[in-house]
Amino acid sequence: MGIYQKLGLKQVINASGKMTALGASAVAPSVAQAMGDAAMDYVEMSELMLAAGQHIAAATGAEDGCPTSGAAAGIAISVAAAITGTHLSLIERLPCSEGLKNKIVIQKGHAVHFGAPVQQMIALGGGRAVEAGSANHVEEAHLREAIDEQTAALLYVKSHHSIQKGMQSLETMIRIGREQGIPVIVDAAAEEDLRRFLAKGADLVIYSGGKAIGGPTSGFIAGRAPLIAACHAQYKGIGRAMKVGKEAIVGLLTALQQYDPENQDASWQRTRVEWLAGELGSIAGVTANIVQDEAGRAIYRVQVRMDEQVTGRTAQELVRLLEQGDPAIFTRNHAINTGVFAFDPRPFHAGQEKIIAARMKELLEKRKEGE
Known part of the structure; x- marks a missing residue:
């Protein structure tokens, strides 16, 4: 059980980016150790x-x-x-x-x-x-x-x-x-x-x-x-x-x-987003493309568009359901009013892209079966 779950809070998968609203970065163990040492002196x-x-x-x-x-x-x-x-x-x-x-x-x-x-x-x-x-x-x-x-x-x-x-x-x-x-x-x-x-x-x-x-x-x-x-x-x-x-x-x-900054391993990002884009793109009514950060940084994300006539859900509905789940999945959705949202791989912990893909399929296939 994570530290926040011990406080009674839900688990969060951050697919939004290094956002203040989600606590920005999860620091490396060496950074956490240094902070602990500083706190005790x-x-x-x-x-x-x-x-x-x-x-x-x-x-x-x-x-x-x-x-x-x-x-x-x-x-x-x-x-x-x-x-x-x-x-x-x-x-x-x-x-x-x-x-x-x-x-x-x-x-x-x-x-x-x-x-x-x-x-x-x-x-x-x-x-x-x-x-x-x-x-x-x-x-x-x-x-x-x-x-x-x-x-x-x-x-x-x-x-x-x-x-x-x-x-x-x-x-x-x-x-x-x-x-x-x-x-x-x-x-x-x-x-x-x-x-x-x-x-x-x-x-x-x-x-x-x-x-x-x-x-x-x-x-x-x-x-x-x-x-x-x-x-x-x-x-x-x-x-x-x-x-x-x-x-x-x-x-x-x-x-x-x-x-x-020269060793931020963009290839690692690309590997994850390519896998996730392939999984999401296999869902009927979902288009998943790899896009670079809008400000030109070497950051690559999976951008998702949905045909609600096929999926039976709007992008806004899906994003809300992802956030309400357990674990809660937060997307990058500054342009959600246009029907577009994205998954940012930088904050992922190991294997979380698989949880995201499974949850997306569950929500959309459940909707389709319900019809």
Whole structure:
């Protein structure tokens, strides 16, 4: 019996991805051991935070780094850092930033809801979100015209939630930022490449520790030393409500030390999705295709479409039944309103793809027999 079942909770098969709603990552035993060791001892937290920053810098190629409780906290802290610098009197005013440079320019197609609105994270850091352009069309002129003397930073959101067409590139935003002397912040929460955005010239880049890296619930900011110093300083202000514990920091650093973006074994993913696609595609009325992640990452999933005239169920009904089962199976269903959902193999424990295939067949064949 698993730890959550001992608490009276249902077993979950995560076929959705490394999603916050499902606990993000299941950490490796070595990460769990490191967290346990950290929990049973003491440390001067200010020293741990600074040491963690150096480890983050080594992993990302940044000048320095700052651990956070998650990527969302990283947005708020980065925005706050751009507004206040290291000035304690200003830090203690936030999120009230009246009279300060506090506008954060973001492309309208990047003003997404990831479980909470990006604009709210900006506001928590004292920023005022200024959305440039339209949801599916932003020109360079839109960005330039959104900037004024009150602009503190530009924010670029690299996410599957963001609109993937009609937006200006990060390179364009960095060029504009350089010309205007305005820092560029990148929210790269779930991205796998920890060096790419800094190498392009971003000033601060935010990552989740519990997504691609496979660490515990945590996050970090990497970037230029003066701005990172300002990020650390926010723990005397709004960061206090977002503080990250010693266990999470040690778990994050352990996961970072073990993380190799060049060795994520996409072939292992493909083997599982090919098998699952074949099994699901054999069900009458079901079309199962292998698709790559919408944000361009080396992630492959089984995308499912159903002909409800044949299956007797809509995609929405099937997804709901999968979630209500025992074990509960959670799919990737951001586009379920279009009749499409997917299975992400990354979080699978051994053999869970077979449970998914069997449950799909059971639900659809039972429906067919009932007719």
